[in-house]
Amino acid sequence: MTRFDTTVNGTAHVAEVDGHESAVEVIRDQFGLTGTKLVCGGGVCGACTILIGGEPTASCLLPATSLRGTEVTTVEGLGGSGDSGAPSAARLHPMQRAFLAEDALQCGYCTPGFVMGAAAFHDRWRQEHGTAEPDRHTIAEALAGHLCRCGAYEGIYRAVAAACRGDHDHDGDEPDRVAARVDGPDKVTGRAIYTTDVTLPDMLHGALRRSAIAAALVGRIDRSTAAVAVDLLGDDRRVRWAGQPIAAVAAETPSEARRVAAELDIEITPLPFVIDPEEAKKAGAPLVHEDRRARRNAPSAAEGPVLPATWDGNRRNSGTVPFRGMAAKRRVRRARETGTGTLVELELSTAPQLHSCFEPHACVADWSDPARLRLWVSTQAVDHTAHSVAEHFGIDEADVEVVADNVGGGFGSKVSLGTEIIAATELSRLSRRPVKLVLDRHEELTGTGNRPGSRMAISMLADDDGRELQALLVDVESHAGVGIGNVVGALAMLVYERSPRLAHDYDILTNGPPGSPFRGPGGPITAWALEQAIDEMAHRLGQDPIALRQRWDGNERRGALYRWAAELPVWRARPVAGAQTGRFRRGVGVAAANWFYFVDPDSEVVVSVEDGRLVASTASQDMGTGSRTVVARAVAEVFDVQPTEVEVRLGRSNATTIHGPTSAGSRTTVSLWSATTDAATELRREIGGSVSAAANGTSATARRGGDRGIRAVPITVAGIQIGRGFSGAVHVSEVEVDTRTGRTRVLRVHGGIAVGRIHAPELARSQCEGSIIQGIGLALYENQVLDPHTGLTLTANLEDYRIPQLGDTPEIEIHFEEAGWDHVPGGGVGLGEVATISPAASIGNAIHNATGWRATALPVRPDRMIEALSERPSVPSAPSRGAGR
Amino acid sequence: MSGITFLTSADLPPGVEGVVRAGGTDLQERLRTANATPHILDLTGIDGYTSVDRDDDGTRIGAGTTIATVARELSDDYPALAATAGALATPQIRAVATIGGNLAQRTRCWYFRHPHTACLKSGGDSCPARGGRHLYGVVFDTSACVHPHPSSIAMALLIHDAEVALAGGQSRSVAEVLGDGVDPTRDNQLGDGELLTAVLLPAPWPDERAAYHRSISRFEAEWPLVEAVCRVRLDDGGRVADCGIGLGGVATVPLRMRAAEDLLRGSTLDDDTIASASAACTQRAEPLPETGYKVPLIEATVREVLERVAADQA
Numbered sequence A: 001m002t003r004f005d006t007t008v009n010g011t012a013h014v015a016e017v018d019g020h021e022s023a024v025e026v027i028r029d030q031f032g033l034t035g036t037k038l039v040c041g042g043g044v045c046g047a048c049t050i051l052i053g054g055e056p057t058a059s060c061l062l063p064a065t066s067l068r069g070t071e072v073t074t075v076e077g078l079g080g081s082g083d084s085g086a087p088s089a090a091r092l093h094p095m096q097r098a099f100l101a102e103d104a105l106q107c108g109y110c111t112p113g114f115v116m117g118a119a120a121f122h123d124r125w126r127q128e129h130g131t132a133e134p135d136r137h138t139i140a141e142a143l144a145g146h147l148c149r150c151g152a153y154e155g156i157y158r159a160v161a162a163a164c165r166g167d168h169d170h171d172g173d174e175p176d177r178v179a180a181r182v183d184g185p186d187k188v189t190g191r192a193i194y195t196t197d198v199t200l201p202d203m204l205h206g207a208l209r210r211s212a213i214a215a216a217l218v219g220r221i222d223r224s225t226a227a228v229a230v231d232l233l234g235d236d237r238r239v240r241w242a243g244q245p246i247a248a249v250a251a252e253t254p255s256e257a258r259r260v261a262a263e264l265d266i267e268i269t270p271l272p273f274v275i276d277p278e279e280a281k282k283a284g285a286p287l288v289h290e291d292r293r294a295r296r297n298a299p300s301a302a303e304g305p306v307l308p309a310t311w312d313g314n315r316r317n318s319g320t321v322p323f324r325g326m327a328a329k330r331r332v333r334r335a336r337e338t339g340t341g342t343l344v345e346l347e348l349s350t351a352p353q354l355h356s357c358f359e360p361h362a363c364v365a366d367w368s369d370p371a372r373l374r375l376w377v378s379t380q381a382v383d384h385t386a387h388s389v390a391e392h393f394g395i396d397e398a399d400v401e402v403v404a405d406n407v408g409g410g411f412g413s414k415v416s417l418g419t420e421i422i423a424a425t426e427l428s429r430l431s432r433r434p435v436k437l438v439l440d441r442h443e444e445l446t447g448t449g450n451r452p453g454s455r456m457a458i459s460m461l462a463d464d465d466g467r468e469l470q471a472l473l474v475d476v477e478s479h480a481g482v483g484i485g486n487v488v489g490a491l492a493m494l495v496y497e498r499s500p501r502l503a504h505d506y507d508i509l510t511n512g513p514p515g516s517p518f519r520g521p522g523g524p525i526t527a528w529a530l531e532q533a534i535d536e537m538a539h540r541l542g543q544d545p546i547a548l549r550q551r552w553d554g555n556e557r558r559g560a561l562y563r564w565a566a567e568l569p570v571w572r573a574r575p576v577a578g579a580q581t582g583r584f585r586r587g588v589g590v591a592a593a594n595w596f597y598f599v600d601p602d603s604e605v606v607v608s609v610e611d612g613r614l615v616a617s618t619a620s621q622d623m624g625t626g627s628r629t630v631v632a633r634a635v636a637e638v639f640d641v642q643p644t645e646v647e648v649r650l651g652r653s654n655a656t657t658i659h660g661p662t663s664a665g666s667r668t669t670v671s672l673w674s675a676t677t678d679a680a681t682e683l684r685r686e687i688g689g690s691v692s693a694a695a696n697g698t699s700a701t702a703r704r705g706g707d708r709g710i711r712a713v714p715i716t717v718a719g720i721q722i723g724r725g726f727s728g729a730v731h732v733s734e735v736e737v738d739t740r741t742g743r744t745r746v747l748r749v750h751g752g753i754a755v756g757r758i759h760a761p762e763l764a765r766s767q768c769e770g771s772i773i774q775g776i777g778l779a780l781y782e783n784q785v786l787d788p789h790t791g792l793t794l795t796a797n798l799e800d801y802r803i804p805q806l807g808d809t810p811e812i813e814i815h816f817e818e819a820g821w822d823h824v825p826g827g828g829v830g831l832g833e834v835a836t837i838s839p840a841a842s843i844g845n846a847i848h849n850a851t852g853w854r855a856t857a858l859p860v861r862p863d864r865m866i867e868a869l870s871e872r873p874s875v876p877s878a879p880s881r882g883a884g885r
Numbered sequence B: 001m002s003g004i005t006f007l008t009s010a011d012l013p014p015g016v017e018g019v020v021r022a023g024g025t026d027l028q029e030r031l032r033t034a035n036a037t038p039h040i041l042d043l044t045g046i047d048g049y050t051s052v053d054r055d056d057d058g059t060r061i062g063a064g065t066t067i068a069t070v071a072r073e074l075s076d077d078y079p080a081l082a083a084t085a086g087a088l089a090t091p092q093i094r095a096v097a098t099i100g101g102n103l104a105q106r107t108r109c110w111y112f113r114h115p116h117t118a119c120l121k122s123g124g125d126s127c128p129a130r131g132g133r134h135l136y137g138v139v140f141d142t143s144a145c146v147h148p149h150p151s152s153i154a155m156a157l158l159i160h161d162a163e164v165a166l167a168g169g170q171s172r173s174v175a176e177v178l179g180d181g182v183d184p185t186r187d188n189q190l191g192d193g194e195l196l197t198a199v200l201l202p203a204p205w206p207d208e209r210a211a212y213h214r215s216i217s218r219f220e221a222e223w224p225l226v227e228a229v230c231r232v233r234l235d236d237g238g239r240v241a242d243c244g245i246g247l248g249g250v251a252t253v254p255l256r257m258r259a260a261e262d263l264l265r266g267s268t269l270d271d272d273t274i275a276s277a278s279a280a281c282t283q284r285a286e287p288l289p290e291t292g293y294k295v296p297l298i299e300a301t302v303r304e305v306l307e308r309v310a311a312d313q314a
């Protein structure tokens, strides 16, 4: 052991290390400064940034011993220390205030690191340039070592520019007043506690042993080398994908736990497996789910319940949606044979996209008191988790508490009872000690779910003038690894209505990691096919793609968006497809989106007065979407106070809390807003307008309930009811393609969103901007790559799994159409998913507009662009009829 | 045996064995992934380790000099090297990573770094990338290993005819230290425990024109698909008196493009010369099934740097 001195935030510390440790471990685990986050562990994301002598440094790769004798600043000390030497909450660095005011964050997990890097840039910039405003390029270069998965990049640009201009110099700003989000002040100072930051006395650390091979039968697990170990396999003892957890162990330190897990002696009999979906379809391919029982237990990539289906080997028929389907098929066949009408036929493919939440899946379980199970979980569903944990462990729900004060992103991957929860709980039960289990980035990017890849074929038939859509056929094979329940093609049936149409959805099972719900499950994939097909149709017909959609799309809300989009200067000035011959080619594309309106009518909110303060609570959570702020604002509106005067208690489910919605299916805001308003109104009726200690103890509870008038599907399944009406979005994107190096840059995106009334405009805008950023990732960079021979995930780090950077952010304008949702209490529905569907497709169409080449395979990487452009001469592509399959 | 020894001289004390560590930006990630706790030999306290010294014959850059320092302090006399340094990784990494560590870093192949698989560089008996996925692999297929060498700095040093000083006093050319890349088990020809103490650059070229470019999919901070660096010295008639073109991301060692250099020497930097020099860089390319795109990309990347150098002259 080596001991050394270092000064952190003005306070002397002594560290004790072995030698191989990184600085982040010492700062978090020994000094307890958990504002510094560990995300990629590879120097890519900057979440672990600290200042050493004022220089930003990635502490995940910095040897701990390099802290020897240095002056370190962490986010907790960024604003300087008060006289007492302790960091004072009131003193913030101008950059922290700027992040608050410009809403430069969502989940906040990247925020401490970003703030540190940006503050250092600010200090240097101000010294050299005074209050001149740095341009976006300069900011992006300076912060190239930072990533934000939520995609709060627009806000970050604004914040950095504003702070450098000197807009936030005044120490007098009260952070709470300027903050767009009520939890912002905790997040920019590193005070916000996430599950990964929880430390309990006497706590053990857990680690998972994962399978290195894609299929196996597991025999005896020798647990004698581990103090505590649990077996995680089902009765069938089968491993079905490389990376699947087999067992979990607990030890005194994380690295000890990892060592013990790696050394567990496990009897493993390899079984045949199949990784390539095309191979998996062939007769005689190894069966991924070998019998009915296995098929019944297959993990689901769907957000709701999965309906029973027919199987044919590794092919599962997950649904056929016909509307005069035979007519549709007949018409397309005839068009192929006779060449009449305008027939667009495309074959497309998409690649698996990883959620890559910045806070990894994590759980701290404390079952040291057998009568009470307490869990800290990084989850988008505290209430549902409490329920499923109680069910899984056969205990009373009243004895379970689930806490998720802050959640560093979920995007759909944190809705179910994950292995980390089951393993930590079981380890705690056995050891009678608290156990913490945090996945590392490698695990996070391998086995916590993905937006499944797919292969699609679409046929779209119109008459010669495009007056009428005559037939639409969509065939989709989804590749969710061992997972099932993908619905993609069916979604394409809902947009351009009235024509004969037919969709087939199949799951092709392979021994790959399971897919899971990801923001608008199926939606962006559907759009990649449908919206490119209609674009191609417009191109062949020589018509305006927006005008064609206006003719075929009966949705009035989208109608308003089309009118808005058609008037955008960038749209009106768009080039003729494929007409450019220079090195850099610009293009503009449009795509539309359609999504459901989901609500959880059983959601409840209680508003009360405690210690003379307004308190609102419900068993929901804020994973960066802003639900805490939305609830605060709803109460504040009723009482005419500042949102920061309302204390919002979310992220907790226990015997005393009431039911709150899961943050998935875009249902949180729409489930909470009116219930909060109703409860607050009721309370106000009881206590009058002024809140004082005299009212302490009064409270009112309201349930969301259904909508006015009829509902589309009046049954609630798994906390979801499908409400009446579809939400809509339209995206117009401008790209620039470098035909030499194959790189595509997105320059500008206009996003039109029709979800009715917007309750918290800055936050809503941020959500929509983040959707665009993730759409850019899907379109251009992101791809989980598996080794074809072993099924191992090769892109299990943030270097090889490429998510969009600050410098990839286009200029973004978000436009809201607020009409059309009067039947919904509060006047608006959720937007987290509808906003995520059309960005990638609009980029595909813009690429076609720029180059004349129709990109069918996602992501449109430089290699694909180069190969495509070297095959085609650079002449304008003449509108042509009929394309063979 | 875990623990740490802080070295104060490049000569290892007798009996001390372990893994040398400079900035740690490569090593720490590998240790974490492998959950390894070897004995560490920390280089950061070695005398003269971080200094940059110039004299008439050239420049000595201590092995512990950071990439950021190289980018900042050598931009006047060695612009090609400085531009290469300034474009790699991220500002935070450049502030810590050392030039010695950059030369000695291990491959970034996704099989090599994967905890559940072995390759020729990690004790395995075959290259899983060759028959597996190698989208970022080599174009010049000269080794059983198919992942490109990671060092951008080595590429730039090659076209400077640079040498490295080793502990014990000898020096070797960078080209020798890199070797021919044929041995699939190694990233360089340094012996076990052989320490780099400095990089030695010959005297700078007066009026060097230089350009660096990396072709990537995103804005920045991404390993190059292909990277190229070029330095040119013109005579009074505007003809190329001397030049160097380095290419990275394409072979198990960075390459110097001698054939293209020969085409440039004695010519003006006109479009035709640039086109033929760029095309010459793809001679003998033997792409793998997934790296065919890199052939046109080599040409595009070299053309990019040559055009920039030519424009500089106007």
Ligand SMILES: Cc1cc2nc3c(=O)[nH]c(=O)nc-3n(C[C@H](O)[C@H](O)[C@H](O)COP(=O)(O)OP(=O)(O)OC[C@H]3O[C@@H](n4cnc5c(N)ncnc54)[C@H](O)[C@@H]3O)c2cc1C
Binding pocket: A042, A043, A044, A799, B019, B020, B021, B022, B023, B024, B025, B026, B027, B028, B043, B063, B067, B087, B088, B089, B090, B093, B096, B097, B098, B099, B100, B101, B102, B103, B104, B105, B106, B150, B151, B152, B153, B190, B194, B195, B196, B197, B221, B222, B223, B224
């Ligand atoms: C996100 C990211 C992107 C990157 N992009 C690039 C890029 O585009 N181009 C590029 O070139 N690099 C890139 N790098 C790699 C980076 O430049 C290297 O990690 C760094 O230069 C290594 O230097 P270090 O001092 O940190 O070495 P360390 O991590 O300390 O050591 C690296 C290796 O070299 C050995 N070593 C160190 N010093 C010596 C010495 N004096 N003598 C002998 N052996 C020694 C060590 O034992 C170890 O095996 C990137 C890194 C990251 C994290």
Ligand code: FES
Binding pocket: A037, A038, A039, A040, A041, A042, A043, A044, A045, A046, A047, A048, A049, A058, A059, A060, A061
């Ligand atoms: S955690 Fe250190 S850079 Fe990502």
Ligand code: FES
Binding pocket: A105, A106, A107, A108, A109, A110, A111, A147, A148, A149, A150, A151, A152, A358, A408, A409, A624
């Ligand atoms: S706010 Fe940046 S990762 Fe969530």
